[in-house]
Amino acid sequence: MVTVLEPILSREIQAAIDNADLAAFKKLMDENEVDASSFLHASSRKIAHPLINRALSREFTNKNFVDRLEIARFLLDKGADPNMTAPNGMSAMAHLLHVHQFLGATKRVDHDVYLFTMLFTSELVIRYNADLNIALRSQYTLLDEVICQYQIYNERSISQMDKVTFEIIDRMLKRGARWTRTSDHSKFKELTGLMLKHRNSRTGY
Numbered sequence: 001m002v003t004v005l006e007p008i009l010s011r012e013i014q015a016a017i018d019n020a021d022l023a024a025f026k027k028l029m030d031e032n033e034v035d036a037s038s039f040l041h042a043s044s045r046k047i048a049h050p051l052i053n054r055a056l057s058r059e060f061t062n063k064n065f066v067d068r069l070e071i072a073r074f075l076l077d078k079g080a081d082p083n084m085t086a087p088n089g090m091s092a093m094a095h096l097l098h099v100h101q102f103l104g105a106t107k108r109v110d111h112d113v114y115l116f117t118m119l120f121t122s123e124l125v126i127r128y129n130a131d132l133n134i135a136l137r138s139q140y141t142l143l144d145e146v147i148c149q150y151q152i153y154n155e156r157s158i159s160q161m162d163k164v165t166f167e168i169i170d171r172m173l174k175r176g177a178r179w180t181r182t183s184d185h186s187k188f189k190e191l192t193g194l195m196l197k198h199r200n201s202r203t204g205y
Contacts, residue, residue, distance in 0.1 A: 003038040010041035020064035036078035047087045052080040057095040083131040093130045132177035144181040173198040
């Protein structure tokens with residue numbers, strides 16, 4: 001059964017998420033016995049936003065990223081489904097990758113923010129068993145997006161991010177993640193070798 005929060009409580013919880021106020025968020029959730037899989041109030045169920053997606057779809061900053069991820073982890077530990085899609089068709093993992101790419105485009109955050117968002121992506125893959133082949137609105141898959149990030153970090157010789165992203169790709173492939181993007185991987189020898197091992201995974205939706 002889908003639970004859509006009452007308007008007043010929904011606004012309070014949404015404000016706690018948007019302000020990355022972890023203490024206030026936990027207090028509201030506990031005192032009101034809110035189900036972690038609940039949706040924020042909206043005029044109709046079709047446009048209601050799951051709490052977990054909201055937590056991973058807002059702007060991350062140097063100051064708020066730790067609490068923002070802790071809010072998401074709290075929800076997941078309480079039973080939130082990482083595969084629920086928001087009205088925009090994106091899953092929690094897709095939202096996190098979108099935020100990660102946005103951080104790279106704006107270049108307004110420290111290295112730690114990039115690192116921890118990708119480490120949390122790894123948690124979604126390993127610990128929370130996120131659906132890696134959930135459909136995206138774009139023609140690309142979740143694996144396509146992570147591969148793109150790996151190539152960027154590899155070309156820029158950002159070794160720590162390079163390693164973390166490569167490990168995520170490896171784990172995604174082992175879990176059967178598919179890719180659709182056609183690109184030249186020849187200059188990324190380690191990546192090419194890994195993808196050849198899993199070449200039968202390549203398929204369209």
